[in-house]
Amino acid sequence: MKKQSKGVKDRPRISGKDFNQYKYFRPKSKKELIRIINGFQEDLTIIAGGTDLLVANYQKLYEIKNWLDLNLLDELKNIKMFDDKVEIGSMVTHQRLSKLDQIKELFPVLHQAAADVGSPQIRSRGTIGGNIVTSSPAGDLLPPLLIYDAKLKIISGEGSRVVDANEFFTGPKKNILKKGEILEKIIIPLKEDIYKGAWIKVGKRKALIISSISLALNLSMDRSNLIKKARICIGSAAPVPLRIKTAEQAILKEELTKINIEEVAQIVSEKISPIDDIRGTAKYRRQVALNITRKALSEVMNQ
Amino acid sequence: MEFNHVHKSKKRVDVYEKVTGRAKYGADMRFPDMLYAQTLYTKYPYAEIKNIDLDKAKKQTDVEAIITAEDVPNNKFGVIIENQQVLAEDKSLFIGDGIAVVAAKTAKAAARAIELIDVEYKELEGIYDPLKARKEGSQLIHEENESNQVIHHPLRKGNIKQGFLESDVIIKREYDTPFIEQSYIEPEAVVAVPYQENSTITVYGSIQNPFATQGAVASVLKEKLNKIRIVQNHMGGSFGGKDEVVSSMAARAAILALKTKKPVRLVNTRDQSIKESYKRHPYKMKYKIGATHDGQLKAMQIEAVADSGAYACQTPFVTWRSVVQATGPYEVANVKTDTYGFYTNNIYTGAMRGYGSPQVIFAQESLMDELAEELDMDPVELRLKNIYHNNSITASGQKLDSHQVSLEEVLTKAVEKSDFIEKYNRYKKEQTGDKKRGIGLSISFRGCSLGAEAIDAAGIILSLKKDGSVNLYSGLAENGQGLKTVYCQIAGEILGLDIDRINFMEVDTLISPDSGSTVASRATLIGGNAVKKAANNLKNRIKKFIAESYEQTEDDIVLKDGKIYGKKSIEIMSIAKMSSMAAMEGVCLTSYGWYVSPEISWDEEIGQGNPYFTYVYGCQVAEVEVDIKTGEINVLKMTAAHDVGRAINPANVKGQIYGGVMMGLGYGIMEELKTNQGYIQNTNFDEYLIPTVKDMPDIDPIIVENPDPDGPFGAKSIGEPTLELGAAAIANAVANAADKRIRSLPINLEQIIVGRKLSKGGGQK
Known part of the structure; x- marks a missing residue:
């Protein structure tokens, strides 16, 4: 039996008592999940790892009425390798990915x-x-997913749909998910190309920090070593993780060593739309976007 | 000198209960029928309270009582100036002011009742800048005063005009520092129990200064001190922070407890803690310094303005320490210093580790490097030309002749150990790549203990039991710093007993001698002397008893290793056996030790006198790497040399150094409580950033020991000195690395990238 930890008796915690009038669903299979979504008409709060949800609702968890807990869904915790793609279940933790x-x-x-x-x-x-x-917009995995052209498989009672990750985000903490839709997995296509990539996260301390700005870069080269595809994505500097398509196009079919770094960096710095917040000012972000783009491109040149 | 128990890295006496979880903290306390209290805070930083409607809240199930300012017998308290409201009466003066407190059978019911209280406010335009509050004719935060000035400490020495006339180079600089949260891991917690035994109220909790809290609760309740009992629980940190805010909570809980006749528990969440608890003072400082071409300091003119927030709290004393330390440890013939505190509608400010020194040290040690650069001199050389030595005269006119002035020693040791000179010159040259390295240092002298703030005395009771074990009752309190262990070591040394034979009792105002507050890094120095006195008193009685009973002379008797030795070092008996025999013979085995510090003096009109009876000296060196493209600062290494007089427990001294360096690093590069028109923008640790383990640099502690004639076994202070130097050393290292002088804390990424490129110039005659 699990001992109750001392000294927190009065802290609102998840217990059976809290759910007398409400529901706490914990499906063990996708089938059961769909059945719940189809059968339950009221609002459901979906909990995965809980690292945002529990913190945001600390001491007022009782305000959340009906819960849908995905933690027993082993089907959503798989990573599957195929010849042309990798599928990552939505319940895979950062720890496993790292x-x-x-x-x-x-x-x-x-x-x-x-x-x-x-x-x-x-x-x-x-x-x-x-x-x-x-x-x-500061989600650390989002720029990387965008530069790898990830697709998202969304399931619901009515079936499923697959969307480009790049089409998914619509604003700060906003996306295209509709009521009753669950993100099942992330599909990342595999190509035979040679990839060259870079990741830069800038924050105010070395751990436990929300990015002030981040950059993900991925270049794939063809046989003659020309850039076949370019992806540059900036995090924390726009309402959504932002791919800088103009910059991507500017270096297409270039030889890696001949990229005009300054031009690309300028485009990136102009295309973002940062704001002033507690993690940084717009002015800072624009300047640093310029600097880290330069840095990332120099890095891949030396890879 | 050979020691058996002091000067040794003994294991902490409270470690077992803390690592096993057996230690009880304020929020762990439970009593039958205990109620849970919640505070309703004001909605606006500055507002008139037109009406408070409690009807709906009172009707909530499980709600037992609600109090507002009307229920508070004496609503204003304070250690120095009594103007802090227990609950906001006519007006809320800052965003953390309480409006009402609910006590209910469950925490949830209390929280819900809070939401049902209807308060009608009239929002008022407040003052949020101390420089605005200072302006003549500005509206008064406290209407009973003539101005918003809390305090002004002038210091005048020599002839400032003449000093600048004699200077070849004069530079003027402005520096500022932010609000800082103490960031103790355990938020404030109190439980007030009514009518326990003979006390009207007993308050348990996370209480830094039980006697200060006793005074506040007695004054608020209009009750006699001997009816108010405060019992300190284990503390999850304090750093100066659990004084007035906890006193205020204790008073609120006490009123509710008396009203309901039930125990009342009031525990803050982190958000409540950050919103309600006082902070370290932000300072705006103007420095003007003059020197000759060869680096002789001639004159210093300083103005420092502290934001006191809504209440006086500790501002008069915090700014007083600043006035003593503002010139730094340098001999300057002509000084004019003015430190001020002003009321605003910001969060109020009070004690935090450092207590008025980290601000002025950041300014003055940055300034010394700026001056060195102006004079084209290296920063060590400039300092060596001007620092205090034995018999130096300080800015307040004190001759340093009572102890070893070891500034040159700490400076030299830290400089050599960190390879400062070589690195400073190497890093000064053009560096390739985005990451630039730099090294910087800062030095300080710090007055030990309270100084002229108040009479400085402390007491200890030792009670030797019939089995040779000892109870130790102290008036100064363990706040996590290791005081219990240090006191047990000192008592053990004198009584010849292992520290596991000595039981340090929790501070309880019922028994413990009122020794003032555990502040000002005074516990080892003042309380340690009291332990020594109490132990010597007891030892003398033991010696007398043995001498009379066993035909020994007192001079031959030695207490060591739990035994008593006599003539020719022959063992007479164990201390345990002696204790039992002495008790049967009617010997008093309880002793009292009361220590009063040597005399000090202060002339408030001109800031002259001997403000402290002794000082400690320290030097810290920071080595950093600055990414000039992102602004990220990586503090690689801190070398910290501190003269502690004598290390009673060297491991504990190192612990203080590691912790102080870490807090200094936070002050230097990341910590900042952001306010906007009185509202606090970062009320939790997701946005109020303190260093994580990953931000911890290599730390090289250097313990320097010059035993002080007035210290117990020569010991002085270490707690606060470790924190006051880091930010300045880092600022100087960043300037060395990135050729960028940042005069505003914290030196964060923003400042590196978009901060003004500050010119080196400004030196003119």
């Missing part, structure tokens, strides 16, 4: 970003799906 060699090898930028999330505790609880659905 420890898996395959992820490191195939998607080094995602791997590094996962390792930079919060603290060991947050990485152990927090999930890739939670990071996506929370849709904070």
Whole structure:
């Protein structure tokens, strides 16, 4: 039996008592999940790792009425490798992403970003799906997912749909998910190309920090070593994680060593729309966007 | 000198209960029928309270009582100036002012009742800048006063005009520092129990200064001191922060407890704690310094303005320490210093580790480097030319002749150990790449203990039991700093007993001698002397008893290793056996030790006198790496040399150094409580950033020991000195690395990237 920890008796906590009049669902299979979504008409608050939800509702958890807890859904915790893609279940934790060699090898930028999330505790609880659905412009995994052209599989009572990650985010903490829709998995396509990538996260301390600004970069090269595809994405400097398509186009078909770094950096700095907040001023972010773009491009040149 | 128990890294006496979880903290206390209290805070920083409607809240199930200012017998308290409201009466003066407090059978019911209280406010335009509050004719935060000035401490020495005339180089600089939260891990917690035994109220909790809280509760309740009992629980940190805010909570809980005749528990969440508890003072400082071409300081003119927030709290004393330390440890013939505190509608400010020194040290030690640069001199050389030595005269005219002035020693040791000179010159040259390294240092002298703030005395009771074990009752309190262990070591040394034979009792105002507050890094120095006295009193009685009973002379008797030795070092018996025999013979085995510090003096009109009876000296060196493209600062290493007189417990001294360096680092590069028109913008640790373990640099502690004639076994202070130097050293290191002088704390990413590029110039005659 689990002992109750001392001294917190009066703190509102999740217990059976709190759910007498409300529901706490914990489906164990996708089938059961769909049944719940179809059968339950009231609002449901979905909990994955809980690292945002529990903090945001600290001491007022009782205000949340009906819960849908995804933590027993083992089907959402798989990482599946295919010849042409990798599928990552939405309940895969940052910790797993940051420890898996395959992820490191195939998607080094995602791997590094996962390792930079919060603290060991947050990485152990927090999930890739939670990071996506929370849709904070500062979500550390979002720029990496965008540069790898990730697709998101969304399920609901009516079936499923697959959308580009780049189409998913619509504003700060806003996305295209509709009521009754659940993010099932993330699909990242695999190509035979040679990838060169970079990840830069800038924050006010070395751990447990929300990014002031971040950058994910991925370039794929063709056989003659020209840039075949370019992806640059900036986090924390616009309402959504922002791909800088003009900058991407500017370096297409270029030889890596001949990229006009200054031009790209200027475009990035102009295209973002940062605001002043507690993590940084707009002025700072614009200047640093310029600097880290330069830095990331120089880094890939030397890879 | 050979020691058996002091000067040794003994294990902390309270470590077992803390690591096993057996230690009880304020929020762990439980009593039958205990009620849970919640405070309703004002909605606006500055507002008239037109009406408070409690009807709906009172009707809530499980709500037992609600109090407002009307229920408070004496609503204003304070250690220095009594103007802090227990609950806001006519007006709320800052965003953390309480309006009402609810006591209910459950925490949830109390929280819900809070939401049902209807308060009608008339929002008023407040003052949020001390420089505005200072202006003549500005509206008064406290209407009973003639101005918003809390205090002004002038210091005048020599002839300031003449001093600048004799200077070849004069520079003027302005510096400022932010509000800082103490960031103790345990938020404030109290439980007030009514009519326990013979006390009207007994308050348990996370209480830094039980006697200060006793005074506040007695004054608020209009009750006699001997009817108010305060019992300190284990503390999850304080750093100066659990004084007035906890007194205020204790008073609120006490009123509710008396009203309901039930125990009342009042525990803050982190958000409540940050919103309600006082902070370290932000300072705006103007420095003007003059020197000759060869680096002789001739004159210093300083103005420091502290934001006191809504209440006086500790401002008069905090700014007083600043006035003593503002020139730094340098001999300057002509000084004019003015430190001020002004009321605003910001969060009120009070004690935090450092107590008025980290601000002025940041300014003055930055200034010394700026001057060195102006004179084209290295920062060590400039300091060595001007620092205090034995018999130096300080800015307040005190001759330093009672103790070893070891500034040169700490400076030299830290400089050599950190390879400062070589690195400083190397880093000064052009560095390739985005990451630039730099090294910087700062030095300080710090007055030990209260100084002229108040009479400085402390008491200890030792009670030797019939089995040779000892109870120790102290008036000064363990706040996490290691005081219990240090006191047990001192008593053990004199009585020849292992520290596991000595039981340090929790501070309880019922028994413990009122020794003032555990502040000002005074516990080892003042309380340690009291322990020594109490132990010596007891030892003398033991010696007399043995001498009379066993035909020994007192001079031959030695207490060591739990035994008593006589002539020719022959063992007479164990202390345990002696205790039992002495008790049967009617020997008094309880002793009292009362220590009063040596005389000091202060002339408030001109800021002259001997403000402290002794000082400690320290030097810290910071080595940093600055990414000039992102602004990120990586503090690589801190070397910290501190003269502690004598380290009673060297491991504990190092612990203080590690912790103080870490807090200094936070002050230097990340901590900042942000306010906007009186509202606090970062009320939790997701946005109020303190260093994590990953931000911790390598720390090289250097313990320097010059035993002080007035210290117990020569010991002085270490708690606060460790914190006051870091920010200045880091600022100087950043300037060395990035050629950028930042005069505003914290030196964060923003300042590196978008801060004004500050010119080196400004030196003119």
